[in-house]
Amino acid sequence: MRQFTAVINPAAGGQAGAAALIPIARQLREAGAEVEVSHSRSLRHAGELALEAGEKGRTVLAVGGDGMAGRIGGALAGTEAVCGFVPAGRGNDFARALGLPREPAALARLLLAAEPRQVDAIGLTSAAHPDTVALGSVYAGVDAVANRNANTSRLLRGSASYYVGALRAVASWRPVSYRLTIDGETCERRGYTVVVANSAYYGFGRQVAPAARLDDGLLDVVIIKHAPKRLFFAVMNELKDGSHIRRPEVEVLTGREIRIEAPERARPLPYGADGEVDAVLPVTARVLPRALRVLA
Incomplete structure (x- = not known):
């Protein structure tokens, strides 16, 4: 069973992120998964929290919009860590490209059962x-x-x-x-x-x-x-x-x-x-x- 660390930035749509995470975290826990929540002070800090969790072998959940997805995914790129996404922003374009379901129960099932897929990133x-x-x-x-x-x-x-x-x-x-x-x-x-x-x-x-x-x-x-x-x-x-x-x-x-x-x-x-x-x-x-x- 996976162990999850969900990273939320309260200063950037954190309320929307928390609202999106609650039903998913509930279903993950009911299935037997461990879910801890880390609140970041900034996007840079979010990347640091993601790296720390990934080094411990935890699956990192980027909770927010494309800025949070990009910062956390960017921090984990090139590592063995696994990243999941809980869309809770304005655009959610990367989640859309991945074909992630919008319905919380379906997304929770995916986070529990999906095999990691390797995707490209962009170095800037x-x-x-x-x-x-x-x-x-x-x-x-x-x-x-x-x-x-x-x-x-x-x-x-x-x-x-x-x-x-x-x-x-x-x-x-x-x-x-x-x-x-x-x-x-x-x-x-x-x-x-x-x-x-x-x-x-x-x-x-x-x-x-x-x-x-x-x-x-x-x-x-x-x-x-x-x-x-x-x-x-x-x-x-x-x-x-x-x-x-x-x-x-x-x-x-x-x-x-x-x-x-x-x-x-x-x-x-x-x-x-x-x-x-x-x-x-x-x-x-x-x-x-x-x-x-x-x-x-």
Whole structure:
């Protein structure tokens, strides 16, 4: 029987996390599993708690949204620890990519019985973060600005906060000249955004990279090139089902190591990873094949 350590960050949606965990923890305990709960002071501390629990042979549960999933999964990547997820955030995009059930009883059964599956992760290198790991995606451009707006919204939640955040971001957006180096080959593109995706989903369930797979040893690079702003909003709407990739303004490439730069931009351009935006370009993303053991 598995021994679980559930990590919650009270400062980042902890109440929602606790509410999501309670019915699952009850069913895990009723089945005979041991469940302890660790409250972190920050996302960094959450990663430290996860490593400590993993070193003891416990199964670590990341309770929260994509930021918590990314931080805990990133901390455990490259170790033998097993990670499970209790989605309790705004987007829950990595949990969606794993196909996790939403119903507590079904998720509890999965956490008890599923065999660990090995999935890829993304290693990141930038000036502010010389050695970090993400799980789902890295994105630079208007979507990073939109996500920052959504994360700081006090009035809106979920997809509504993302749409309003995107409206604000696009209204003031000017096209950016990106320099991309993919597995040593450099190309220039001008447009709205570049997304390096390990998962198909980002931005509250949008299928930004429909062909991306968590275990194929590759990263999908989605480029939304320069176009009239009205077309960009059409592309945003098509992200719901992934049909945007059929537009000529959208280009999809693949690679194992991708560097994103915006050398002509006077002001630094933000980039985000797993729903968190706290750094600026340039950034290098490389695939870490089969780096994380997850219950899915």
